[in-house]
Amino acid sequence: MISPDNRGNGQVAAQILSAHIPDKGVVGVVDFGVDFFTTNERTKQVKEWFGKNRPDVTLKQVDFIDTTKAGDVAANFLTANPDINGLFVVWDAPAMQVASALRAQGKDLPIVTIDLGIEAGIELASCGLVKGIAAQQPYDQGVAEAEAAIQVLLGNEPPPWIVLPAVPVLPGNLTESYKKVFHEDPPAELTEACVAETGCK
Numbered sequence: 001m002i003s004p005d006n007r008g009n010g011q012v013a014a015q016i017l018s019a020h021i022p023d024k025g026v027v028g029v030v031d032f033g034v035d036f037f038t039t040n041e042r043t044k045q046v047k048e049w050f051g052k053n054r055p056d057v058t059l060k061q062v063d064f065i066d067t068t069k070a071g072d073v074a075a076n077f078l079t080a081n082p083d084i085n086g087l088f089v090v091w092d093a094p095a096m097q098v099a100s101a102l103r104a105q106g107k108d109l110p111i112v113t114i115d116l117g118i119e120a121g122i123e124l125a126s127c128g129l130v131k132g133i134a135a136q137q138p139y140d141q142g143v144a145e146a147e148a149a150i151q152v153l154l155g156n157e158p159p160p161w162i163v164l165p166a167v168p169v170l171p172g173n174l175t176e177s178y179k180k181v182f183h184e185d186p187p188a189e190l191t192e193a194c195v196a197e198t199g200c201k
Helices: 004-018 037-053 067-080 092-104 118-126 141-153 171-182 188-198
Strands: 026-032 058-064 086-089 111-114 130-134 162-164 167-169
Touching: 004 037, 004 086, 004 111, 026 037, 026 067, 026 092, 037 058, 058 067, 067 092, 086 092, 092 111
Parallel strands: 026 058, 026 086, 086 111, 111 130, 130 162
Antiparallel strands: 162 167
16 A cells, blocks of 8 residues: 555655746656655656646656665766756655765755655755655654754754645744654753744744
């Protein structure tokens, strides 16, 4: 059975990325070229959302098979397609390599990705390129994404969006988002630190 969160995350990813794509823009899709239902479903939803809601946007796809080579694949893809305005990368490990490829080429393009653990989430957010981080629940990894969202929100340069299923995590709704994932109130020290750093309650 396909997790409804993979469908939802694909749609959320497309919506966030769409906000950064101009009229008649071009979105690059960096996908995992293996028959794996979770990544296939996300990519399918991204394509369907753009087809229905942004018919002016052209989608160009490149597949990687070996995660360690995703950066090289993306670098060649970007060189061959200089018209790309933004990227959907199917999960965090290749997204980190894609971000490195962009920096190496001196390009500043928005990236939206899914499946962020704590370290990857903070690293990608700090690079300034990532505009959307979507969590995959009900898998355990969703807890890591929630923690990443919280920690990045407490940093100096949080990305504009860190998305958990049905709840965009922003300074104003940290408590609500934390409770949705952990099913309990956030620790007092976390709330105090958040209020001190961001003014959220």
